[in-house]
Amino acid sequence: MMELSEQELIRRQSLQELISMGINPYPNEPFDVNVKTTQILNQYDDEKKNFQNVSIAGRIMSKRIMGSASFAELQDEHGRIQLYLNRDELCPGEDKTLYNTVFKKLIDIGDIVGVTGYVFITKMGEITIHVKTFKLLSKCLKPLPIVKEKDGVLYDAFTDPEQRYRNRSLDLIVNPKNREIFKKRTILVNTMREFLNERGYWEVETPILQPIYGGAAARPFKTHHNALDITLYLRIANELYLKRLIVGGFDGVYEFSKDFRNEGMDRFHNPEFTQMELYVAYKDYFWMMELVEEMVERVAIALHGTTQVRVGEHVIDFKRPWKRFTMYEAIQHFTGVDISNMNEEQLRQTARSLNVEIDETMGKGKIIDAIFGDLCEPNLIQPTFITDYPIEMSPLAKKHRIKEGLVERFEAICNGKEICNAYTELNDPIDQRQRFEEQLLLARRGDEEAMMLDEDFLKALEYGMPPTAGLGIGIDRLTMIMTNQPSIQEVIFFPQMRPEKRLVPDEPEKFEQLGIPAEWVSYVQKSGYLTIEMLKQANPNKLHQELCGLNKKHKLNLINPTLDEVKSWVEKVSKS
RNA sequence: CGGUCCGUAGCUCAGCUGGUAGAGCACGUGACUCUUAAUCAUGGGGUCGAGGGUUCGAAUCCCUCCGGACCGACCA
DSSP: OOOOOHHHHHHHHHHHHHHHTTOOSSOOSOOOOOOOHHHHHHHOOTTTTOOOSEEEEEEEEEEEEETTEEEEEEEOSSOEEEEEEEHHHHOOSSOOHIIIIIIIIIOOTTOEEEEEEEEEEOTTOOEEEEEEEEEEEEOOOSOOOOOEEETTEEESOOOOHHHHHHTHHHHHHHOHHHHHHHHHHHHHHHHHHHHHHHTTOEEOOOOSEESSOOSSSOOOOEEEETTTTEEEEEOSOOHHHHHHHHHTTOSEEEEEEEEEOOSOOBTTBOSEEEEEEEEEETOOHHHHHHHHHHHHHHHHHHHHSSSEEEETTEEEEOOSSOEEEEHHHHHHHHHSOOOTTOOHHHHHHHHHHTTOOOOTTOOHHHHHHHHHHHHTGGGOOSOEEEEEEEGGGOTTBOBOSSSTTEEEEEEEEETTEEEEEEEEBOOOHHHHHHHHHHHHHHHHTTOTTOOOOOHHHHHHHHTOOOOEEEEEEEHHHHHHHHHTOSSGGGTSSSOOOOOOOOOOOOOHHHHHTTTOOHHHHHHHHHTTOOSHHHHHTOOHHHHHHHHHHHHHHTTOOOOOOOHHHHHHHHHHHHHO
16 A cells, blocks of 8 residues: 555545535446536527536546635546535525535545536636536545646646646646547547448458467567467468468458557557458459548548548548558659669668668568658658569569569558558468468578468468458557647557556565564655665664654654664564 | 656655755645635645665665657558
């Protein structure tokens, strides 16, 4: 049990007082809510005198007490509304306890209450609920950070990212705007799902635990299944399973999936993240580009009512059609160099002359990708399709129908970052086997991200997969763009964090066994020796002085332990 | 993994070239029947992230560690 702060102790006392008054701080019965804050704020009409019988619940976010009248603010999911409470109206008889004691003293900021009353407008012009009854629905035992606002400026805002991510509930309470980001994320997903369902594609589920991971170039998380005694991996993509379903006769399947990659974390990467993968039979990547444009445009409209979205300092317009470049065209456009007919050595020289960092292990494909990634991608702000990638980087994509050495692949780049990746899928099982074997060679050369050969997947392809277009779209990154957030942690409720190191104090009994008087134990711990293990290293002189100091400072009126007694505690713990 | 910066009360932060830990909000007590960052009076609250070093004396200077932010490297 962590030591409670003064304010937490006071709240627990209030809790006890409420209970002793016969008020259940955590009642079971439902509370009927017949209106939301925003409905009142948007629709109240002082002439019509509507909302004269409201019942509403939420969290108390501020209190302004003026003797026998008070104002408070109630926050529900949608917004905040002011409450007005009047002592003599709330307590018409002699007994003013409900107002004087329960509301003024025992209801704290953060408590969840239900109120009934009628709506009016104060002299200052604010729409307010005149409270006739109120009921405590849940007591809040921790003090909330108090965020104040005037003229749109926040004061004392709770903004520290670490605390906000580690304590997301609190973040969402005191920064209600952050709830809107996550609501937008849900709307984004719902919009995509509706779009895909309308077209008759099937939402399916495929394994997260996979004996062979594949479908992307990444390092996996590894785990173990006890009953089967085998290694399993958390999926890095679901491509290979969804394609098996296309082989099985589904013409269109998609999955919103959590994928896992055991790699670095930064503002664009979380170890677990969400992708939507879609596979449609009898289509190719040109067709898929049109689907992506249409779907993302629709998401933008669903979220903003327009195709134009402000992202950082840019306004990004998702209106169809998007610009298209082949990768070679993009490189020529941004560097002025035509690399389309270069061999590996020429590419290497080009990269050096453009100041792109490359190393000797890089093949043709990786060099081209490095040039593109360094010099083109960051400049692509408006949504742009980049097509026709080098074959070396795309072992699951079909060879280009015309251009040698390329595959039919595109990525959509937006705000300098990839938002999706798609191919005309490779359905030739002989070619696919060769590509896997090339990956095995890379793996042997030390490429930790090279793909594993998946015999079961190849077997499925050998039964015949129809020509298929496939798409993977990063939901987190799309949400970042659509909600104008600079960091992935802002669009994931509970981003991965390094666990907080927390020392668990030992039980008081353990200290008492050393001969430490019970009344002194908490002060020994307060002096910094939370566990008896820590006491082993203690300097008895220092501890003795600290304890006597605490006794004096807090006027504890305890009998100071002698120095010899303190020494004996430390000796005893050292022997144990 | 490298560079820069940060960690002080429940929250937001100040604390200079080392010298008795500060403010606002929040909290306690009192006043106040239309306030709204309510106001007025008054009071309590701190292992100054952890450990070590220098010093008569460290929140402050030095070292190590922990946690975090930003930038870069690596990575889809």
